[in-house]
Amino acid sequence: MALPTYASQLERTWHFIYLVICTLVFVFLIAPILVIVPLSFNAEPYFTYTDKMLSFDPEGYSLRWYDSLLTTGMQAHEAVRDAAWWSDLWHNADWVKAAKNSVIIGFWATILSTVLGTLAALGLARPEMPWRRTIMAILISPMIVPIIIVATGMFFFYSNPCAIVGMDCGRLTSTYTGVIMAHAALGIPFVIITVTATMSGFDQSLIRAAASLGANPRRTFFKVVMPLILPGVISGGLFAFVASFDEVVAVLFIAGPDQQTIPREMWSGIREQISPAILAVATILVIISISLLTTVELLRRRSERLRGVSPR
Numbered sequence: 001m002a003l004p005t006y007a008s009q010l011e012r013t014w015h016f017i018y019l020v021i022c023t024l025v026f027v028f029l030i031a032p033i034l035v036i037v038p039l040s041f042n043a044e045p046y047f048t049y050t051d052k053m054l055s056f057d058p059e060g061y062s063l064r065w066y067d068s069l070l071t072t073g074m075q076a077h078e079a080v081r082d083a084a085w086w087s088d089l090w091h092n093a094d095w096v097k098a099a100k101n102s103v104i105i106g107f108w109a110t111i112l113s114t115v116l117g118t119l120a121a122l123g124l125a126r127p128e129m130p131w132r133r134t135i136m137a138i139l140i141s142p143m144i145v146p147i148i149i150v151a152t153g154m155f156f157f158y159s160n161p162c163a164i165v166g167m168d169c170g171r172l173t174s175t176y177t178g179v180i181m182a183h184a185a186l187g188i189p190f191v192i193i194t195v196t197a198t199m200s201g202f203d204q205s206l207i208r209a210a211a212s213l214g215a216n217p218r219r220t221f222f223k224v225v226m227p228l229i230l231p232g233v234i235s236g237g238l239f240a241f242v243a244s245f246d247e248v249v250a251v252l253f254i255a256g257p258d259q260q261t262i263p264r265e266m267w268s269g270i271r272e273q274i275s276p277a278i279l280a281v282a283t284i285l286v287i288i289s290i291s292l293l294t295t296v297e298l299l300r301r302r303s304e305r306l307r308g309v310s311p312r
């Protein structure tokens with residue numbers, strides 16, 4: 001925000017210092033993310049900027065690491081890139097398998113966490129709800145408690161979920177169901193917080209008006225409540241998807257060899273062999289994250305317009 005023309009010299013000095021501080025904080029936060037993008041185009045197998053890169057020599061840049069994301073694990077990666085080559089890539093490439101697992105797990109975990117989180121937020125938003133603060137604290141605890149503790153508890157619980165009642169119903173570890181449930185549990189707090197914030201500005205008189213006009217609770221929810229809180233629900237779902245897409249600790253404890261996700265594959269790559277291909281994956285994930293955050297911001301502004309609040 002620009003200073004008014006009547007600002008004093010002290011106010012102008014403080015405004016300049018404020019801008020410098022904000023710039024330094026921004027650089028501190030964003031520099032570690034942006035520095036990996038040029039490195040992912042490094043022609044050499046190094047994690048440092050080469051002389052050719054610093055001099056902007058075209059020979060210092062290459063797409064070889066992005067190509068390796070497609071070919072690693074293929075049976076015939078040097079063959080002609082025809083239909084058979086693409087079929088080999090789809091079924092055998094390690095990073096493609098990890099990407100498919102991340103999307104599948106993230107999608108179903110998002111659906112589950114969005115439904116359960118929205119229902120919980122609707123209940124917590126009602127003024128007559130008893131013990132709201134206590135229940136809220138319990139529901140968002142996976143976000144507060146260190147993830148290593150949550151993952152350890154999930155591992156022992158999913159190893160035999162029915163053991164608590166003295167029964168043996170099999171294990172959920174090393175299954176897609178177990179990983180999806182674990183990611184959903186970690187994503188529910190994001191949905192609850194987002195939808196609860198949206199419900200805080202909801203006019204409850206609209207529900208009473210709909211009831212006075214003869215609408216039943218189901219029709220009131222889908223025709224009145226849901227359209228107004230939909231931006232918050234979608235935003236919470238996007239946050240839950242990002243949390244699932246980025247999760248590695250729970251996958252280390254619960255997933256098996258067939259449920260390797262992109263973060264798990266990156267973790268394995270860092271431990272077993274250092275390759276700039278990991279930087280290529282990180283660059284792609286940064287682009288995806290920026291796209292999702294942009295969507296969330298657009299939804300936030302739409303939600304403010306629906307509530308009659310001018311977006312800042």
